[in-house]
Amino acid sequence: MFQIKQSRHLSWGITIGGSKNAALPLIAASLLLEGTTILTNIPNILDVHDFIHFLESLGCDIRFKWDTLTIDASVVSLDNIDTSKIARTRAGIYFIAGLLARFWKANIPFPQWDKIGKRPIDEHIHGYTWMGFVFTETKEKLCFSGDGSTKDVTISAYFAVTATNNLILWATSRIWTTTIQLAAFEPHVFNLIDFLREARVQIDIRYDHTIIVHGKGVPKVSVEQEIISDYLQSGTFIIIAALCAEKYIDIKQARIADLSAFLYKLHQTGVKTEDLWDDTLRVYRADSLQAVDIQTNIFPGFPTDLMPLFSVLMTQCNGISRIHEVLYEGRLNWLVEYERLGGQPRIINLHEAKITGPTELVWNSVNSWDLRSGAAMVIAGMIAEGETEVENIYWIKRGYDDFLWKLQALGAEIEEKD
Numbered sequence: 001m002f003q004i005k006q007s008r009h010l011s012w013g014i015t016i017g018g019s020k021n022a023a024l025p026l027i028a029a030s031l032l033l034e035g036t037t038i039l040t041n042i043p044n045i046l047d048v049h050d051f052i053h054f055l056e057s058l059g060c061d062i063r064f065k066w067d068t069l070t071i072d073a074s075v076v077s078l079d080n081i082d083t084s085k086i087a088r089t090r091a092g093i094y095f096i097a098g099l100l101a102r103f104w105k106a107n108i109p110f111p112q113w114d115k116i117g118k119r120p121i122d123e124h125i126h127g128y129t130w131m132g133f134v135f136t137e138t139k140e141k142l143c144f145s146g147d148g149s150t151k152d153v154t155i156s157a158y159f160a161v162t163a164t165n166n167l168i169l170w171a172t173s174r175i176w177t178t179t180i181q182l183a184a185f186e187p188h189v190f191n192l193i194d195f196l197r198e199a200r201v202q203i204d205i206r207y208d209h210t211i212i213v214h215g216k217g218v219p220k221v222s223v224e225q226e227i228i229s230d231y232l233q234s235g236t237f238i239i240i241a242a243l244c245a246e247k248y249i250d251i252k253q254a255r256i257a258d259l260s261a262f263l264y265k266l267h268q269t270g271v272k273t274e275d276l277w278d279d280t281l282r283v284y285r286a287d288s289l290q291a292v293d294i295q296t297n298i299f300p301g302f303p304t305d306l307m308p309l310f311s312v313l314m315t316q317c318n319g320i321s322r323i324h325e326v327l328y329e330g331r332l333n334w335l336v337e338y339e340r341l342g343g344q345p346r347i348i349n350l351h352e353a354k355i356t357g358p359t360e361l362v363w364n365s366v367n368s369w370d371l372r373s374g375a376a377m378v379i380a381g382m383i384a385e386g387e388t389e390v391e392n393i394y395w396i397k398r399g400y401d402d403f404l405w406k407l408q409a410l411g412a413e414i415e416e417k418d
């Protein structure tokens with residue numbers, strides 16, 4: 001658990017680290033290359049370590065030093081394969097393409113549904129069967145096998161990020177053209193595309209969310225690629241600055257351009273920001289805030305992953321703020337945790353909630369339901385009176401690198417306890 005004392009005098013600046021959702025597909029892509037993969041700006045998070053564990057069980061030679069991950073996947077075998085750790089990640093599904101490319105079969109743990117709602121994978125399955133693979137499933141495993149189809153195909157990802165990445169990955173290994181319609185255009189999808197273009201894969205993008213991959217078989221090259229910084233972490237620290245800065249906090253490598261919808265809503269509440277040099281955002285403490293309504297959407301709309309963080313700001317806004325969560329039907333349930341801190345959330349239905357503010361939050365023991373709501377509870381603890389305990393911080397460690405250290409460096413009174 002984290003123990004947090006009210007911390008509203010933060011100062012200095014913070015540099016945002018590499019993106020979890022960008023790093024995971026690129027690490028999985030290393031299995032597709034007949035060469036060395038060097039990834040820089042890799043976040044030091046549990047999901048990354050789980051991916052490394054899996055690749056090592058296949059026999060990959062891996063070095064992880066500072067924030068650079070070097071993967072040599074030239075010799076791999078299934079003899080000691082261990083899927084136990086990727087079983088606890090949704091992104092383990094990214095290994096289908098690499099395993100098929102190497103062994104013509106891929107048995108992957110069934111991704112679990114979690115507390116943010118149903119997490120279907122129908123677009124992944126549909127795409128791989130459309131690309132010619134045989135799919136079977138057991139209670140625990142997804143199994144793909146076969147040779148894949150030998151013709152150009154057109155498939156849909158229906159704007160799902162992981163489905164888009166997953167289909168791009170296999171499309172790279174085919175020697176036919178794959179047209180992926182209704183592709184997700186989140187920034188991390190483009191990090192994967194940049195990586196594959198470095199591997200000399202020809203990929204065309206059309207304005208109507210279509211990605212066309214002209215595969216030429218497994219690329220026989222070594223590639224170095226930088227992981228983009230995490231706009232979701234950036235959004236998290238923007239909320240922290242608005243609520244907890246003494247005066248302001250400078251957020252470096254903020255990916256300001258990826259946060260347009262989030263910043264638009266932030267400014268409507270009354271928070272002031274200033275673009276400095278080189279993608280640095282200065283965020284000023286705001287003491288008088290106005291209620292706003294948000295609706296989550298696919299990129300470049302308001303990110304669903306930043307909704308829980310924004311809800312903390314809403315508890316401090318004057319009036320009633322409304323949340324319309326479009327993507328997931330379980331992502332508002334955790335709002336009940338605010339009641340323990342004296343907040344006034346009202347869950348209207350699976351997709352809508354209201355938060356009335358401003359509320360003086362007071363200490364209590366609260367739970368971390370998932371990665372983003374866990375981080376939201378940490379911020380709530382920083383503005384609440386007294387000493388708040390946030391339990392189950394395992395979730396936070398899955399996706400925020402050095403969160404504790406970064407908050408302490410800004411001046412937050414936060415400690416980790418057993």
Ligand code: EPU
Nearest residue numbers: 021091118119120121122123124160161162163305327371
């Ligand atoms: N969906 C389908 N069918 C599919 C795949 C997805 O219906 O085959 C639906 C989902 O149910 C959801 C929507 O499409 O309603 C979005 O799915 P997507 O594939 O985009 O999301 P995801 O795989 O569930 C990734 C991130 C999430 C992030 C979402 C939305 C990874 C590993 N996970 O999840 O990240 O919330 O995209 O941007 O990239 C997080 O970082 O906290 C997190 C949960």
